[in-house]
Amino acid sequence: MKYLDEYRSPAILQGQLRAIRELDTSAVLMEVCGTHTMVISRSGLRPLLTPEVDLVSGPGCPVCVTSERDMGRALALASIEDVILATFGDMVRVPGPQGTLLEASSRGAAVKVVYSPLDAVALARENPDRRVVFLGVGFETTAPTVAAAVLRAREEGLGNFFVLSLHKLIPPALKALVHMEDFSIDGFLLPGHVSVVLGTEAYRFLPREHGIPCVISGFEPADILRAVYLLLRMKAEGKPEVANEYSRAVRPEGNRRARETMCRVFREADAEWRGLGLIPGSGLALREEFADLDAGSWEVEVPEVRERSGCRCGDVLCGRIRPTECPLFARSCTPDSPFGPCMVSSEGTCASYYLYEEEGR
C-alpha cells in the first residue's frame, strides 16, 4: 500500500478480515498504545474481529498509568507559592489524592498547559522570578524531547527551570505484565511511536523467553488488521517473533540520536505504575549532573494514597477487565466528569469505549 486512502479502503479491510477468518485461529491480543486503542474503537474493529480475536488494552496510555502517588507529588509542587507547574493538557484532569491540577488552579495554583517541553523552558525565561516545574509524563517517544528541553535550559543558564520526571519505559512494563500470575495474552500489538525510537530489538525477549508473538503496528485500520493477521499466523504456526508491520516509520535500529539525547539526561530508575505497581528500571530519573533541575527531590508533603472506592482503572490497564465491567463506567465516570484517569485521556481505554463503542453507550 502506498497511499493513506488504501489503509482505510473498505475493500482492502474486508479482504484482510477474510484472511484473518481463514486462519481459523483464536487469540486474546493486547495493544499497548493509547493511539491504537483509540483507532480500534473509532474504526469499529473490535466487533468485526469477534469471536476469533479478543482485543484487550494494556498500559499504553502514559496519562492513565501515572500513579496516584505521583499525581500527589505534582499537586504538592503546584501548591508551592512561587512555582508555575507546566504540563500537557490531559494531566490537569487526572485525579490525585488532593483533587486535580485543574481544581488546584481554581484555588489559585499556577498551572499552565503547554504543548511542548520547550514551551515550559520559554515560560521559565519569561518568568525569572518564578520556578517553573515541567511535569514530564510519557514513554520513550516523549522523553527525548524533554531531555532536549533540559539541555536547552542548561545551555541558556536558566536557573529556574525544573523537571518532575514521571516518564516510563515500555519494555519493563511488558516484562512485568508477562510475569503476572493471571497473564493470559497470546500476542502483543506493539506501539508504533515508541518503536520509532526503540527499534525492534528491545522486544526480542518476549518471543525468545516467553514464546509470545509481537507485531509493531502502524495506526491505520489496515495496519491493525495486518498486525492481527501476523500475530494469529505466528500463533497458528508456533513460530513467535517480533514482526515490524510499521516498517514505513520504524527502522530495526530505531532512532539512535533520540535515544542518545534521552540517555544523556536521564538514567533508568524504578517507577510506580497505576495497576502494575512498582516496576524496577521502568522509569527515567535525571542524571546526577542535572540533579539541580530535579523537582522530584524537593521536600514536599504528599498525602497518603487511599484506594479510590469502586475505581477499576488498574484492572483495565492490565487487560483484566473491559471498561464496561467497571461499576462506575458511564454512571459516575464519564469523559465530562471522569472518576479515573482511563476516562480522562483522549487515549484512555474507558474514554475510547465510551465515545466510540456500541457497548459503551
Ligand code: SF4
Ligand atoms: S470507568 Fe472510570 S473509574 Fe472505572 S475503570 Fe474506567 S476510568 Fe476508572
